[in-house]
Amino acid sequence: MIGESASNSPLLRLDGAQAAFGRLVFGPFTCGVEAGERIAILGPSGAGKSTLLKIIAREQALRCGRVLLDGRALGAWSFPELSRRRAVLPQSTEVAFGLQTELVIGLGRVARAHDPGLPRIVRDAAELACAAHLLDRRFDTLSGGEKARIQLARIFAQLWDAEGGLLLVDEPLAALDPGLQFDLLEHIETFAAARGHAVMAVLHDVNHALLGFDRLLLVREGAITDDLRSGAEALPALEALYGIAFDSATNRHGDLVVLPARRLAPGRMAA
Numbered sequence: 001m002i003g004e005s006a007s008n009s010p011l012l013r014l015d016g017a018q019a020a021f022g023r024l025v026f027g028p029f030t031c032g033v034e035a036g037e038r039i040a041i042l043g044p045s046g047a048g049k050s051t052l053l054k055i056i057a058r059e060q061a062l063r064c065g066r067v068l069l070d071g072r073a074l075g076a077w078s079f080p081e082l083s084r085r086r087a088v089l090p091q092s093t094e095v096a097f098g099l100q101t102e103l104v105i106g107l108g109r110v111a112r113a114h115d116p117g118l119p120r121i122v123r124d125a126a127e128l129a130c131a132a133h134l135l136d137r138r139f140d141t142l143s144g145g146e147k148a149r150i151q152l153a154r155i156f157a158q159l160w161d162a163e164g165g166l167l168l169v170d171e172p173l174a175a176l177d178p179g180l181q182f183d184l185l186e187h188i189e190t191f192a193a194a195r196g197h198a199v200m201a202v203l204h205d206v207n208h209a210l211l212g213f214d215r216l217l218l219v220r221e222g223a224i225t226d227d228l229r230s231g232a233e234a235l236p237a238l239e240a241l242y243g244i245a246f247d248s249a250t251n252r253h254g255d256l257v258v259l260p261a262r263r264l265a266p267g268r269m270a271a
């Protein structure tokens, strides 16, 4: 478990954090996140990945335990303070009204009373999210993949001029074509690295996790079952997590890639 050995004051610390929906219990989650880490959260559908992300985002109330950001209880942060330190891209990214895309991106910065750089930051964030051509459009007229890019631009804008923050993204690449997936995986990485932001991303694509993240949190049935370095040594745990065998190879750029090969026999799946 690599998250347990974090230094005394990690960027983020979960101590026995638990949430519940009626009798459905998630956690207790215990782990640490250091500044600048890139963490993929993986697991079967319904395992509790988004719930874990919402706990960290302060969007899901705790039944017990605690979450500390910079050593301070998440609940003690004011919303403006929190919004200058962590940004959240939820799985569903609809907005209620027919807003212009610039306004949706600018929503990332509403916590700033004085924001003279806003127009430039909105443009630069849109550029980085491969969405510059979508400025001047109405958000509700965009395709799913276009909306996803505008929402990604919103969280880029939110933490554009911050340092040591935390990006929480839930399936950020799901609605995008393979070319955009590669581009945006790289842009999220360069954006975060330039500012020392940590990234926690819920993903379903194991190759994206292996390619763009240093650490894998595996979630199953409401618990973190493994906390691993990204790489070939994580493959047995990933196979057990999904109940499928992976063939692996190295692509022409030297990256480890996997190909789902077949369903595992029940005896080889995680208990």
Ligand SMILES: Nc1ncnc2c1ncn2[C@@H]1O[C@H](COP(=O)(O)OP(=O)(O)OP(=O)(O)O)[C@@H](O)[C@H]1O
Pocket (backbone or CB within 6 Å): 021, 024, 043, 044, 045, 046, 047, 048, 049, 050, 051, 052
């Ligand atoms: N507000 C809620 N009230 C009741 N049940 C909920 C609520 N939010 C989530 N759940 C349930 O908790 C379980 C975990 O949900 P969660 O969204 O965390 O899963 P996930 O691992 O992100 O799944 P997926 O990969 O399908 O998005 C699901 O069974 C879901 O139906």
